[in-house]
Amino acid sequence: MANPNLEQGAQKEILEDLHGRILRGAPGWQRDAFVVFQPLVTRLLLKALGPSADADELLDDVFLAFFESAGRIRDSAKVKSYLVSITMNRIRREIRHRRRRALLFKLIGTPEDVQQRPGTDDPKARAALIQLHRVLEELDADERSAFLLRNLEAMPFPEIAEVLHISESTAVRWAQRATEHVMKRVGRNALLCDYVRDRSEPT
Amino acid sequence: MNDRPKPSAEQVSRLFRTLADQHADERARLSADRSWRRVEAKLKTREPSADMPGLKLLATSARRWRLAIPVAAAALALTGLVVWYGGTAETLTYTVQGDATDRVDGAMLDGASASGRDGAGWLNTRATNARVAFSDGSSLDLGPESAIQLAILGPHNAQAHLGRGHLRADIQHTDTTKWQFIAGPYQVNVVGTRFDLDWDGSALDITMHEGRVVVDGPGSRHWALGAGAREHLIDDSNSASERDQQASNSGPASKPSALPEQSAFQSPRDNAGTERSVQPRSPETRQTPEARQNTEAQHSSEARSPELQWPALVAKGQFARVLKDAKELHIEPSSLNERALTALGQAAGYSGEPELARRCWRQIRSKHATRQGAARAAFYLARLAEQQGDARQALEWLGLYAQEAPTGSFAAEALGRKLVLIRQLDGAGGRAREVAKEYLRRFPEGAYAEIAQATIKPG
Numbered sequence A: 001m002a003n004p005n006l007e008q009g010a011q012k013e014i015l016e017d018l019h020g021r022i023l024r025g026a027p028g029w030q031r032d033a034f035v036v037f038q039p040l041v042t043r044l045l046l047k048a049l050g051p052s053a054d055a056d057e058l059l060d061d062v063f064l065a066f067f068e069s070a071g072r073i074r075d076s077a078k079v080k081s082y083l084v085s086i087t088m089n090r091i092r093r094e095i096r097h098r099r100r101r102a103l104l105f106k107l108i109g110t111p112e113d114v115q116q117r118p119g120t121d122d123p124k125a126r127a128a129l130i131q132l133h134r135v136l137e138e139l140d141a142d143e144r145s146a147f148l149l150r151n152l153e154a155m156p157f158p159e160i161a162e163v164l165h166i167s168e169s170t171a172v173r174w175a176q177r178a179t180e181h182v183m184k185r186v187g188r189n190a191l192l193c194d195y196v197r198d199r200s201e202p203t
Numbered sequence B: 001m002n003d004r005p006k007p008s009a010e011q012v013s014r015l016f017r018t019l020a021d022q023h024a025d026e027r028a029r030l031s032a033d034r035s036w037r038r039v040e041a042k043l044k045t046r047e048p049s050a051d052m053p054g055l056k057l058l059a060t061s062a063r064r065w066r067l068a069i070p071v072a073a074a075a076l077a078l079t080g081l082v083v084w085y086g087g088t089a090e091t092l093t094y095t096v097q098g099d100a101t102d103r104v105d106g107a108m109l110d111g112a113s114a115s116g117r118d119g120a121g122w123l124n125t126r127a128t129n130a131r132v133a134f135s136d137g138s139s140l141d142l143g144p145e146s147a148i149q150l151a152i153l154g155p156h157n158a159q160a161h162l163g164r165g166h167l168r169a170d171i172q173h174t175d176t177t178k179w180q181f182i183a184g185p186y187q188v189n190v191v192g193t194r195f196d197l198d199w200d201g202s203a204l205d206i207t208m209h210e211g212r213v214v215v216d217g218p219g220s221r222h223w224a225l226g227a228g229a230r231e232h233l234i235d236d237s238n239s240a241s242e243r244d245q246q247a248s249n250s251g252p253a254s255k256p257s258a259l260p261e262q263s264a265f266q267s268p269r270d271n272a273g274t275e276r277s278v279q280p281r282s283p284e285t286r287q288t289p290e291a292r293q294n295t296e297a298q299h300s301s302e303a304r305s306p307e308l309q310w311p312a313l314v315a316k317g318q319f320a321r322v323l324k325d326a327k328e329l330h331i332e333p334s335s336l337n338e339r340a341l342t343a344l345g346q347a348a349g350y351s352g353e354p355e356l357a358r359r360c361w362r363q364i365r366s367k368h369a370t371r372q373g374a375a376r377a378a379f380y381l382a383r384l385a386e387q388q389g390d391a392r393q394a395l396e397w398l399g400l401y402a403q404e405a406p407t408g409s410f411a412a413e414a415l416g417r418k419l420v421l422i423r424q425l426d427g428a429g430g431r432a433r434e435v436a437k438e439y440l441r442r443f444p445e446g447a448y449a450e451i452a453q454a455t456i457k458p459g
Helices: A008-024 A029-049 A056-072 A076-108 A123-137 A141-152 A157-164 A168-187 A190-200 B009-050 B053-065 B071-084 B289-303 B306-315 B319-328 B338-350 B354-368 B371-387 B391-404 B411-426 B430-442 B449-456
Strands: B093-102 B113-115 B122-134 B139-142 B147-154 B157-171 B178-183 B186-190 B193-199 B203-210 B213-217 B221-225 B230-234
Touching: A008 A029, A008 A056, A008 A076, A008 B306, A008 B338, A029 A056, A029 A076, A029 A141, A029 B009, A056 A076, A056 B009, A076 A141, A076 A157, A123 A141, A123 A168, A123 A190, A123 B009, A141 A157, A141 A168, A141 B009, A157 A168, A168 A190, A168 B009, A190 B009, B093 B147, B178 B193, B186 B193, B203 B213, B221 B230, B306 B319, B306 B338, B319 B338, B338 B354, B338 B371, B354 B371, B371 B391, B371 B411, B391 B411, B411 B430, B411 B449, B430 B449
Parallel strands: B157 B178
Antiparallel strands: B093 B113, B093 B122, B122 B139, B122 B147, B139 B157, B147 B157, B157 B193, B178 B186, B186 B213, B193 B203, B203 B230, B213 B221
């Protein structure tokens, strides 16, 4: 949501109003939906694909798909999860596509040119974020999606299961496997360990 | 050697989340306007197809039926029909599947298609079932030895005359859906629902699976039926009406369905026991007066309690049902509490009934008015005034909303609309600039940030 600090009742009210306007086809509802959800979708894309990702095309795809089918959403409480579901489908497809492309580059010896974008003004934080994402990139599309939703979005497992179209037990299994992998890799990186501890200690 | 303890998974996740959020939020903020312009441009290139409801109908229908019928054949047949009959893409079309014949010449109709232009013929089934599949996803399943006459009256508007036999109707709901089923002296009015009809020439059986219908019968009598209700209506010209009403989980129909059980005929809720049954309102019911009192009390307190039902219906986008309820029950806004009034006001507003919506919102402000409710009503009244072209009135309501709920859910929207309206009335002068500055200070990423920027720095 555009403003995560809004109280739940206010968010519900906004979504109900938006849903009504979607169903009625009220002028400008797409713009309003974009304003409400663009930060969320951008956050999901960048968390899944890394700070260097060029997520513009994917963002466009997600919203165009949403605009095309949002009229079929029957319940205002489902608007957000419906959009997250579209986003996660695109993310998983993109991860698989990138893996195939990386393999191809490996085989034909062409380096993948990735332009690093500044993540934050703090160079240590930027380096840590890039390293954490490298660990995340080792996960397959399913585990990465589960880790993202659980650990980086604090989403409850039933909701994860819903947006990924899997059972709750599968969601738990994927997230656990991903967390174990991330922790193993972080544990081997002394600099990253230090940075996490330093940032976690109360000042 | 680093002998400090390893960080916990919670610590790693929290840090990762913080860093990623900072980065993503910054990217989202910086790119918001640019991204919207890009998406908007792409949206415009797609609009021609989105504006052709007929094509959308075909696409929706194809998705719905992809597991049940060969999509390509249906799409081709329907597309061909639109071209062949030279009609608009909005015409409702249908195809007949199964063992059905034309009543007049006895020709087999399996695979035949028709549109509204010539779709008023009679269809007969013989020993087996047949299905009539419509381009909007609706369908009629005919039992053996049944006869219907179909007339297509609009894109979501049709009439089916059940001459005899059994049919199961599954009508897709839209805000403009209007179907009528006629059997003898009875007329079943539908806006989107699923039910069974049996007509033997003297009695009509209705079994509701989803949604609701209103049945008009002889003597200007009406029956409103909801999911789970069953009705056995006898046309004996003496207004006799037998009730065979059971909850949906109370067992099979007393009269076996003429159709063999198929998965497509099973409502997911048929056996769940969660659907309520709606008691009939006919004064000719054969219940005892005491039982009738009980059922009427149940009817009013459970089945149609607006403050319980309407907010849920509005949340599901079923505005037409809320309005229909209000009209059927002759409900005046003055008799409702704030919760029901809010739902009715929203339903009316979204359904293009501004007068009713305005009465609801004014009622909330004048009578009930929790602080939050009154502010919300002011916001919706502003929207209605703006839709009616009364910018000054809209500004007054927006001003009230801002006073009463300065940090409310619609604060950003209210301030943005205020800016737009002031620009309309006074141009982008001093007053508009002040509002624009306030908007940018409070909502720098809001939907109206662009127009606020343009107000402050024209050109």
